[in-house]
Amino acid sequence: xxxxxRVQIYYEDTDFSGVVYHANYLxxxxxxxxxxxxxEHLVDLYQRDGIGFVVYKAAMTFREGARFGDIIEVRSSxxxxxxxxxxxxxxxxxxxxxxxxxxxxxxxxxxNNKLVALPRLILDVxxxxxxxxx
Amino acid sequence: xxxxxRVQIYYEDTDFSGVVYHANYLxxxxxxxxxxxxxEHLVDLYQRDGIGFVVYKAAMTFREGARFGDIIEVRSSxxxxxxxxxxxxxxxxxxxxxxxxxxxxxxxxxxNNKLVALPRLILDVxxxxxxxxx
Amino acid sequence: xxxxxRVQIYYEDTDFSGVVYHANYLxxxxxxxxxxxxxEHLVDLYQRDGIGFVVYKAAMTFREGARFGDIIEVRSSxxxxxxxxxxxxxxxxxxxxxxxxxxxxxxxxxxNNKLVALPRLILDVxxxxxxxxx
Amino acid sequence: xxxxxRVQIYYEDTDFSGVVYHANYLxxxxxxxxxxxxxEHLVDLYQRDGIGFVVYKAAMTFREGARFGDIIEVRSSxxxxxxxxxxxxxxxxxxxxxxxxxxxxxxxxxxNNKLVALPRLILDVxxxxxxxxx
Numbered sequence: 042x043x044x045x046x047r048v049q050i051y052y053e054d055t056d057f058s059g060v061v062y063h064a065n066y067l068x069x070x071x072x073x074x075x076x077x078x079x080x081e082h083l084v085d086l087y088q089r090d091g092i093g094f095v096v097y098k099a100a101m102t103f104r105e106g107a108r109f110g111d112i113i114e115v116r117s118s119x120x121x122x123x124x125x126x127x128x129x130x131x132x133x134x135x136x137x138x139x140x141x142x143x144x145x146x147x148x149x150x151x152x153n154n155k156l157v158a159l160p161r162l163i164l165d166v167x168x169x170x171x172x173x174x175x
Numbered sequence: 176x177x178x179x180x181r182v183q184i185y186y187e188d189t190d191f192s193g194v195v196y197h198a199n200y201l202x203x204x205x206x207x208x209x210x211x212x213x214x215e216h217l218v219d220l221y222q223r224d225g226i227g228f229v230v231y232k233a234a235m236t237f238r239e240g241a242r243f244g245d246i247i248e249v250r251s252s253x254x255x256x257x258x259x260x261x262x263x264x265x266x267x268x269x270x271x272x273x274x275x276x277x278x279x280x281x282x283x284x285x286x287n288n289k290l291v292a293l294p295r296l297i298l299d300v301x302x303x304x305x306x307x308x309x
Numbered sequence: 310x311x312x313x314x315r316v317q318i319y320y321e322d323t324d325f326s327g328v329v330y331h332a333n334y335l336x337x338x339x340x341x342x343x344x345x346x347x348x349e350h351l352v353d354l355y356q357r358d359g360i361g362f363v364v365y366k367a368a369m370t371f372r373e374g375a376r377f378g379d380i381i382e383v384r385s386s387x388x389x390x391x392x393x394x395x396x397x398x399x400x401x402x403x404x405x406x407x408x409x410x411x412x413x414x415x416x417x418x419x420x421n422n423k424l425v426a427l428p429r430l431i432l433d434v435x436x437x438x439x440x441x442x443x
Numbered sequence: 444x445x446x447x448x449r450v451q452i453y454y455e456d457t458d459f460s461g462v463v464y465h466a467n468y469l470x471x472x473x474x475x476x477x478x479x480x481x482x483e484h485l486v487d488l489y490q491r492d493g494i495g496f497v498v499y500k501a502a503m504t505f506r507e508g509a510r511f512g513d514i515i516e517v518r519s520s521x522x523x524x525x526x527x528x529x530x531x532x533x534x535x536x537x538x539x540x541x542x543x544x545x546x547x548x549x550x551x552x553x554x555n556n557k558l559v560a561l562p563r564l565i566l567d568v569x570x571x572x573x574x575x576x577x
Contacts (some may be wrong), residue, residue, distance in 0.1 A: 199332070229371065232370050
């Protein structure tokens, strides 16, 4: 089971080699995660509680490049590794070909940039989804 | 009459001042233009004929900043100024507030970067739309 | 008299058409402005007084594209249009060719996003430079 | 022994959380690699031989965020893992604090996107540097 998020590849996404600039896949992963966790929840947590998510680790393997005009799909699943860390498996697909494989670890910090436990709100949101093991 | 394209504002779009980094609105304008002209037509023109669109002029007035979590709307209309140039009026709206006003001039170039007339294909596409005067 | 700021063009700056993505020139303009005003002053103003600069207007004309590997130069001058607004003339040059012409209007806002007069500190900094008329 | 490349952090580099957007560190790594390999060599290889470098793997651990106004340093070393692959250790430092650790694997492809051996030119360039084991 995975969460699916589609991304249209525009001029801005490519570099002169003709394919998507490698760092941009991290952006697509992040867009997908925001939708998985709920953009409105992220806004609330930040404004009300001063809590934000930070990326602690990220790893990617690039198999093939996406091109201008492609519509790619970010397929994501997530598990809670501890009370403090979420680990996302996130791959980029174009049709039936997997272009990029990724793993991203998230943690939460408060206004003073101190590590805090994952908020109850987020765990509840994730528990309602089949793509999450929390 | 205008073409409407919605954009979700993600972490990547903002800067530390809390609002969208000003240069990014040019990206949203460009995404909207690609959909107006047809991404598949742009790919075809480039691969088959070596013809690409280039921005010749761009101007923006910034009234208010979009924020993380906002869903903004790019409202665009276009007219052919000559056989060589398209002029797009493109504004950014959030609900009933206009945040940014823009005007972007496009021209076409061939593989040697020489100016060429706007392709028949593009003019035909635009003529079928109420947001275009060509 | 102008302020000169050099920019190396990397992969990240280009798009699949082979030249620099048009929105990126606004980034180079902004980098140059930060050096003109003094990055350390901008940090101080923001942290101590909650004052930040915002772009109010920007206009560019694109004559030729910079390419991967180019080292370009941002040539900037600035004048105070009023107690509230700075107007920067900023052009991109590669050797003796002018690639892009730009004009950018800046204003200052406080923590509540309200317009405030240009800080004394900034006017003093600019008065010491031959590229500024304030 | 490492190669040192300094990066000034501008508005464009940050997001609304106040620190550098995580994907941007991959850009700084790439800028440093271009200088290690020689930008002019990369241009030559691409234009003359149709050979380009692609990122095959990338991994990062984020310990602390860089902020607006920081000048950070990318410290890089590289080894040839085989005739086909270079592995770069690349860390981000601010003064005596290591902010980010990274490892990036590069390979070379020809115009048809087929894997080719690392060019003699690049191996010769690297052999002349103390930060490389090739």
